[in-house]
Amino acid sequence: MNPLPRPDLRTRFTPLWHLLRDEKRWPLARLALLMLLTAVAEGVGLLLLVPIIDQVQLGTASANPLVNHLVQGMHWLGIPAGLGGLLLVFLGLVAVREILRFQRDTETLRLQTQVIDHHRTRCFERIMRAEWVLVSAKPHAYYSNMLITDINRIGQGLRFALNALSTLMLMLISLVAALALSPIMTLVALVSVLVLLAVLGKFRAQATALGHDLSGSNRAIHGCVQESLNGLKLAKLLAGETRLLDRFRHGIADLRRRQLQFQRGSAAASAGLQLGGATLLVLFLYGGVRIWHVPLAELAVLALILARLLPLFSGLHQNTLQWLHALPAAQDILALQRTHRIAAEPAPPPAGSRWPVRHDILVDNVSVQYDARQQPALDRVRILLPAGRITAITGPSGAGKSTLVDVLTGLIVPTSGSIRIDGVLLQPEQRLHWRRAVACVQQDTFLFNTSIRENLLWARPDATDADLHEALVRAAADFVLTLPTGLDTVTGDRGVQLSGGERQRIALARALLVQPSLLILDEATSALDAQNEQRIATVLERLRGQITVLIISHRSALLKRADQVVELEQGRVRTTIDHRHPAVMT
Ligand code: ADP
Numbered sequence: 019m020n021p022l023p024r025p026d027l028r029t030r031f032t033p034l035w036h037l038l039r040d041e042k043r044w045p046l047a048r049l050a051l052l053m054l055l056t057a058v059a060e061g062v063g064l065l066l067l068v069p070i071i072d073q074v075q076l077g078t079a080s081a082n083p084l085v086n087h088l089v090q091g092m093h094w095l096g097i098p099a100g101l102g103g104l105l106l107v108f109l110g111l112v113a114v115r116e117i118l119r120f121q122r123d124t125e126t127l128r129l130q131t132q133v134i135d136h137h138r139t140r141c142f143e144r145i146m147r148a149e150w151v152l153v154s155a156k157p158h159a160y161y162s163n164m165l166i167t168d169i170n171r172i173g174q175g176l177r178f179a180l181n182a183l184s185t186l187m188l189m190l191i192s193l194v195a196a197l198a199l200s201p202i203m204t205l206v207a208l209v210s211v212l213v214l215l216a217v218l219g220k221f222r223a224q225a226t227a228l229g230h231d232l233s234g235s236n237r238a239i240h241g242c243v244q245e246s247l248n249g250l251k252l253a254k255l256l257a258g259e260t261r262l263l264d265r266f267r268h269g270i271a272d273l274r275r276r277q278l279q280f281q282r283g284s285a286a287a288s289a290g291l292q293l294g295g296a297t298l299l300v301l302f303l304y305g306g307v308r309i310w311h312v313p314l315a316e317l318a319v320l321a322l323i324l325a326r327l328l329p330l331f332s333g334l335h336q337n338t339l340q341w342l343h344a345l346p347a348a349q350d351i352l353a354l355q356r357t358h359r360i361a362a363e364p365a366p367p368p369a370g371s372r373w374p375v376r377h378d379i380l381v382d383n384v385s386v387q388y389d390a391r392q393q394p395a396l397d398r399v400r401i402l403l404p405a406g407r408i409t410a411i412t413g414p415s416g417a418g419k420s421t422l423v424d425v426l427t428g429l430i431v432p433t434s435g436s437i438r439i440d441g442v443l444l445q446p447e448q449r450l451h452w453r454r455a456v457a458c459v460q461q462d463t464f465l466f467n468t469s470i471r472e473n474l475l476w477a478r479p480d481a482t483d484a485d486l487h488e489a490l491v492r493a494a495a496d497f498v499l500t501l502p503t504g505l506d507t508v509t510g511d512r513g514v515q516l517s518g519g520e521r522q523r524i525a526l527a528r529a530l531l532v533q534p535s536l537l538i539l540d541e542a543t544s545a546l547d548a549q550n551e552q553r554i555a556t557v558l559e560r561l562r563g564q565i566t567v568l569i570i571s572h573r574s575a576l577l578k579r580a581d582q583v584v585e586l587e588q589g590r591v592r593t594t595i596d597h598r599h600p601a602v603m604t
């Protein structure tokens with residue numbers, strides 16, 4: 019177990035408030051009122067037992083002022099304070115309490131689901147809108163664990179915390195009733211309970227530490243599932259299924275071990291509380307009879323209250339332990355929201371906004387330095403992309419080609435230097451506007467598991483079937499129209515029901531539907547056969563003069579068609595060959 023510092027009271031309960039603070043005030047107040055009323059109904063019911071026992075015990079009357087007030091209240095309401103009347107009122111109180119309890123539990127559940135859905139959606143939104151540098155640096159398992167498992171843990175934790183709050187109110191009211199009957203005994207009981215609480219502090223710190231470990235185990239399982247599914251083909255080819263299975267089993271065993279460890283600690287705390295409480299109760303009863311000489315009816319009720327306080331106190335402690343166990347998940351979720359809000363991309367432009375390129379796009383002395391690297395990924399790179407022309411970027415792996423694409427799509431802001439479109443500086447806050455004017459086809463094409471039509475409409479939701487047909491023809495993907503179900507053909511998960519070349523050409527049609535000012539083909543043909551590559555090269559040829567194209571490639575069929583070829587090496591421009599004026603410029 020990690021040696022984590024013991025969280026103080028503020029660290030333990032501030033996240034609870036942060037989870038609740040976006041909720042409307044009235045439902046929160048109503049829930050608090052329901053908790054309080056349920057507790058009051060219970061407390062009054064307990065006090066009413068004193069006159070009832072008095073009645074049973076030769077009809078004597080209690081001298082306790084609070085009990086007397088209760089009896090007077092009944093007279094005032096015209097209810098006879100005989101045994102029958104008292105029992106009737108007692109029954110009525112139990113009924114009211116149960117109705118209130120039902121309402122309270124329903125409200126608690128509603129609040130719990132509402133809070134969780136709100137935070138789950140907010141996390142998702144913040145992830146979607148955050149800067150690419152931040153999101154791309156996190157493993158997918160981190161996010162899926164947060165959005166699915168951790169948020170559910172918080173849901174459970176929140177319910178336990180609310181239960182703890184209602185138990186606390188019930189305990190306070192019961193204590194008031196007990197105070198009215200015997201202040202000395204109640205105060206002694208209170209001090210004893212506080213001592214018990216201090217003794218059990220270890221279990222509370224342990225619950226939070228185990229909660230941290232549980233987060234780690236959950237993340238490991240999510241990571242394992244995701245990697246196993248992504249690498250399943252490779253695992254099968256390398257006969258590595260057993261290894262994946264072992265890793266999964268190990269992850270599950272680790273998770274269960276930690277859960278069991280928490281349950282054991284929690285059960286031990288509960289047993290300690292019950293035993294300590296029972297010892298106190300026995301001592302009190304002895305003291306009540308032999309030392310303080312409390313009247314029998316009051317002593318009986320006091321014993322009843324203390325006996326009732328015991329499971330309540332134990333429940334309060336167990337609920338608090340459960341909240342503390344979920345606390346690390348709550349802290350992680352709140353931290354995720356905070357960091358991703360700070361790293362939010364600028365606001366998106368209005369729908370349909372365009373950014374035409376009339377003359378050129380200039381990559382003007384751009385440098386990019388990743389935090390984790392000593393060498394810059396791009397070092398004062400200067401490339402001019404003339405409008406309507408095809409520029410190819412080539413160079414060995416690690417030369418900075420993908421980084422250049424990320425800068426040109428506005429996914430990352432250069433550390434120094436800038437992008438100029440027709441001489442106008444692309445300001446960081448304009449990146450989303452510019453991105454709408456850029457379309458990118460990557461090597462690992464992503465198609466959603468839905469119809470080809472739906473996939474194409476992602477690019478332009480208002481496109482007609484005629485627009486889709488035109489884009490497919492332009493992208494040499496008109497084979498789609500000859501499929502038995504045409505545009506309604508479902509691509510399969512990640513497009514697996516289509517060949518690589520077919521997927522790439524559909525992706526190209528999707529990119530063309532955007533009517534981009536800049537079309538980027540990022541190693542888009544690297545995995546294709548010569549025939550499919552030739553098809554795409556022909557498409558590019560036809561686009562010359564219409565769209566500014568940037569291709570990242572090593573393949574000669576594409577490089578041959580470029581108007582200029584820029585070679586990158588270790589983040590710098592090594593050579594630029596202008597095919598229109600074929601002289602090497604270094
Ligand atoms: P290429 O696409 O030509 O293979 P990249 O642009 O991917 O080159 O990478 C250029 C350099 O920047 C490499 O040294 C790579 O390790 C580093 N790099 C790329 N992305 C990141 C990142 N997100 N964080 C840290 N370093 C990175």
